[in-house]
Amino acid sequence: xxxxxxxxxxxxxxxxxxRIAHEILEKNRGTHDLCIIGIRNRGVHxxxxxxxxxxxxxxxxxxxxxxxxxLYRDDLALASGQPLVRKTEIDFDINDKILILVDDVLYxxxxxxxxxxxxxxxxxxxxxxxxxxVDRGHRELPIRADYAGKNIPTAxxxxxxxxxxxxxxxxxxxxxxx
Amino acid sequence: xxxxxxxxxxxxxxxxxxxxSILSTAESFKEVSSRDxxxxxxxxxxxxxxxxxxxxxxxxxxxxxxxxxxSADVINIATETSSVRKGETLIDTGRNIEALKADIIVMRHNxxxxxxxxxRHLNISVVNAGDGxxxxxxxxxxxxxxxxxxxxxxxxxKVSIVGDIAHSRVARSNAWGLTKLGAKVTVCAPKMLIPPGxxxxxxxxxxxxxKALKDADAVNVLRMQFERDGETAFPxxxxxxxxxxxxxxxxxxxxxxxxxxxxxxxxxxxxxxxQVADGENSVILEQVTNGIAxxxxxxxxxxxxxxxxx
Numbered sequence: 001x002x003x004x005x006x007x008x009x010x011x012x013x014x015x016x017x018x019r020i021a022h023e024i025l026e027k028n029r030g031t032h033d034l035c036i037i038g039i040r041n042r043g044v045h046x047x048x049x050x051x052x053x054x055x056x057x058x059x060x061x062x063x064x065x066x067x068x069x070x071l072y073r074d075d076l077a078l079a080s081g082q083p084l085v086r087k088t089e090i091d092f093d094i095n096d097k098i099l100i101l102v103d104d105v106l107y108x109x110x111x112x113x114x115x116x117x118x119x120x121x122x123x124x125x126x127x128x129x130x131x132x133x134v135d136r137g138h139r140e141l142p143i144r145a146d147y148a149g150k151n152i153p154t155a156x157x158x159x160x161x162x163x164x165x166x167x168x169x170x171x172x173x174x175x176x177x178x
Numbered sequence: 179x180x181x182x183x184x185x186x187x188x189x190x191x192x193x194x195x196x197x198x199s200i201l202s203t204a205e206s207f208k209e210v211s212s213r214d215x216x217x218x219x220x221x222x223x224x225x226x227x228x229x230x231x232x233x234x235x236x237x238x239x240x241x242x243x244x245x246x247x248x249s250a251d252v253i254n255i256a257t258e259t260s261s262v263r264k265g266e267t268l269i270d271t272g273r274n275i276e277a278l279k280a281d282i283i284v285m286r287h288n289x290x291x292x293x294x295x296x297x298r299h300l301n302i303s304v305v306n307a308g309d310g311x312x313x314x315x316x317x318x319x320x321x322x323x324x325x326x327x328x329x330x331x332x333x334x335x336k337v338s339i340v341g342d343i344a345h346s347r348v349a350r351s352n353a354w355g356l357t358k359l360g361a362k363v364t365v366c367a368p369k370m371l372i373p374p375g376x377x378x379x380x381x382x383x384x385x386x387x388x389k390a391l392k393d394a395d396a397v398n399v400l401r402m403q404f405e406r407d408g409e410t411a412f413p414x415x416x417x418x419x420x421x422x423x424x425x426x427x428x429x430x431x432x433x434x435x436x437x438x439x440x441x442x443x444x445x446x447x448x449x450x451x452x453q454v455a456d457g458e459n460s461v462i463l464e465q466v467t468n469g470i471a472x473x474x475x476x477x478x479x480x481x482x483x484x485x486x487x488x
Binding site for chain 1: 181182203205206207209213214215217218219220248475478479482483485486
């Protein structure tokens with residue numbers, strides 16, 4: 001895979017998240033009943049950053065959780081190699097809450113479908129809204145993002161790689177091509 | 179991920195990394211049992227057959243609960259009421275279950291090596307739920323999982339196994355698993371209940387319970403089966419409890435916070451006193467809870483490996 005272009009750098013990721021934080025607050029008229037749940041792995045880091053950004057704006061601590069969707073994937077039987085099951089950590093009651101579901105890249109929509117199934121098993125939230133850092137198109141299911149950091153038209157043979165300092169030493173989003 | 183076996187037959191054949199991959203997968207599965215809806219769709223549409231040639235309630239129920247929490251369908255076959263009574267061989271029984279398009283057989287059998295033989299003849303997954311005196315891998319895995327959860331590590335721990343070592347598949351699987359992960363294992367029992375060559379497992383042997391408890395981080399107490407002794411059972415039980423029973427007094431002389439485990443069912447007043455079984459050192463019921471997570475992990479891993487190959 002060859003690196004074709006850098007789409008977002010550290011500053012632009014920070015600005016996109018700050019804008020999304022403002023949009024979440026605007027749409028929900030504040031922080032009441034708001035919780036943020038990240039999809040493992042990078043969605044969890046983004047969820048924590050969003051919670052920090054909201055705290056910076058409103059001075060309120062937002063509950064955050066981590067969701068592993070491996071057990072809900074529709075391609076478990078097709079996956080090559082052993083899928084790695086990680087921990088789901090949602091230590092609060094999600095009933096009647098407004099959940100902001102966070103992932104790094106929105107692509108086919110199948111991950112989000114699995115995440116919705118997983119969340120419904122935990123209770124009945126009042127609403128679930130989707131926030132992603134990058135929307136690259138090519139949806140295979142009727143799913144859309146409520147908040148997107150950046151829309152990037154891509155070809156199917158390209159890959160979007162999100163690197164976050166929590167796990168990857170640097171903050172950037174790049175397009176890789178075969 | 180280092181797991182690529184379609185079967186789980188014993189801990190002897192596993193590497194340290196393979197054992198650790200089961201333990202870390204089990205950690206993720208533990209959370210499922212604490213939800214309101216205790217179910218994930220990971221094995222939806224899969225069929226698990228519990229094939230038990232020996233009576234067992236706790237292991238069978240534990241596997242059944244684990245399979246159901248993964249959304250698999252479960253069929254229980256108790257051989258007392260099956261065609262095994264009509265003389266069907268183990269391999270034939272296995273092939274028939276395979277022809278039903280089942281995906282996993284969980285088998286308890288009174289012959290050592292039965293699970294291995296079945297696994298060699300079938301393409302579907304086989305999980306050993308105890309074969310003769312040989313191995314009971316999921317019991318040892320849940321013991322090790324519980325120890326790791328309680329003490330944060332296995333490497334460097336001192337673990338004593340007390341009881342009928344000679345006839346115990348739990349002791350063997352624990353000895354393999356614990357030594358591979360770097361624990362120091364001591365087995366303790368009357369002379370006639372320790373098989374020759376036990377040192378080959380890399381474990382120490384003692385016949386003195388005080389020595390076994392001294393410095394130990396944990397003691398795994400095995401079930402004594404005096405039922406077979408008929409009339410002499412009662413005096414022998416009393417004698418055993420006096421010599422080897424785990425009591426509060428003996429624990430007072432042991433390391434503070436020593437973990438007391440037992441695979442169940444407990445004979446109160448034989449292997450340990452009621453005060454110990456219900457006391458603060460005991461993790462016996464946590465073992466039962468952890469057994470579900472460990473068995474979910476095993477069923478999931480063997481199934482996904484087999485799926486990946488097909």
